Amino acid sequence: MRSKSLKSFLYYAIVTVLALIMIYPVLWLFMSSFKPSDTIFVTSDRLIPSPWIWDNYKIGWEGIGENSFGVFIKNTLVIVVLSTFGAVLSSAFVAFGFARLKFFGSTFWFAMMMMVLMLPSDVTLIPQYIIFSKLHWLSSIKPIVIPQYFGVPFFVFLIIQFIRTIPYDMDEAATIDGCGKFRLFFRIILPMVAPALATASIFSFYWRWEDLLGPVLYLNKPSMYTVSMALKMYLDSETVSNWGAMFAMSVVSLVPVLAVFFMFQRYIVEGISTSGLKG
Known part of the structure; x- marks a missing residue:
């Protein structure tokens, strides 16, 4: 019993130390949001602020120019919700086709999809930009949102499994009860793959929320900027960067991410673990 208790104590001690190491950058970010901008990196070895500067949150929320930080959060939420809905629904359609329907060349097209999954996204940036430019979609959220409605390879693979x-x-x-393919998909398959859909939704939420490259390429008006672009605007290489306000709004931007994680974390584990099984 003593040996077992010692092993348990060592296990929890090691896990606690590793957890503190992993959470320290977030804790440092939170504490730095209450420090004066000119002392954040000077006193980086001191975690507790002295003095506490609460105005960083007020200044940060005022935003840039005529746009408050609430505008950037609203823009991001619009993109995230539309993109997530399209990505999950279209990926479920494609996954159902690969998993349940027999059609000519299914193996070939599945292999092509997996190749796209392994293709670096940087390779497709220029061709996509040219296409969206010819479609006159620049300076809008269309290039960011609409492609999500044609399926995401990773989500397709996850839902197929x-x-x-x-x-x-x-x-x-x-089928005996009279269900066609669409009713089979919506009434039978879709409810039974809810954990996989939830997992895909959470991943899509995270990816779109933290995306910087897409908005930088296609959103040219400050009133359309997202949270990631707004945070970048607090930093200026030519003048003094407002690190305090940037860190404060970084903490604010983490609130939706943490809320989604703690509300749906069981779906992440269940969706990923079950997707590796095949009955």
Whole structure:
């Protein structure tokens, strides 16, 4: 019993130390949001602010120019919600086709999709920009949102693995009851792959929320800027950067991310773990 207790104590001690090491950058960010901008990096070895500067949050929320930080959060939420809905729904459609429908060249197209998954996104930047320019979509959220409605390879692969855990007997029973392919998808498959859909939604939320490259390329008006672009605007290489306000708004921007994580973390584990099984 003593040996078992000692092992448990060492285990929890090591895990606690590792957790503190991993959470320290976030804690440093939070504490730095209460420091004067000119002392953040001078006193970086001192975690507790002295004095506490609460005005960083007020100044940061006032935003840039005529746009408050609330405008940037609203713009980001619009992009995130539209992109996530399109990415998850379209990926579920594609995954259902690969997992349940028999069509000519399915293996070839699945292999092509996996190749796209392994293709670096930087390779497609210039061709995509040219296409969106010819479509007159620049200076709008269309280049960021609309491509999500054609499926995301990673989500397709994730949902395919989940659909394959559903017995084919469910499809046959639904077909006998008169369900067509669309009713089978919406009434039977979609509710049963809810954990995978939730996992894909969470990942899509995170990716779109922290995306900087897409908004920088396609959003040219300050009133359309996202949170990531707004945070970048607090830094100026030619004048004094407002690090205090930037860190304060970084903390604010973390609130939706942390809220989504703590509300749906069980779906992340369940979706990823179950997607590796095949019934």
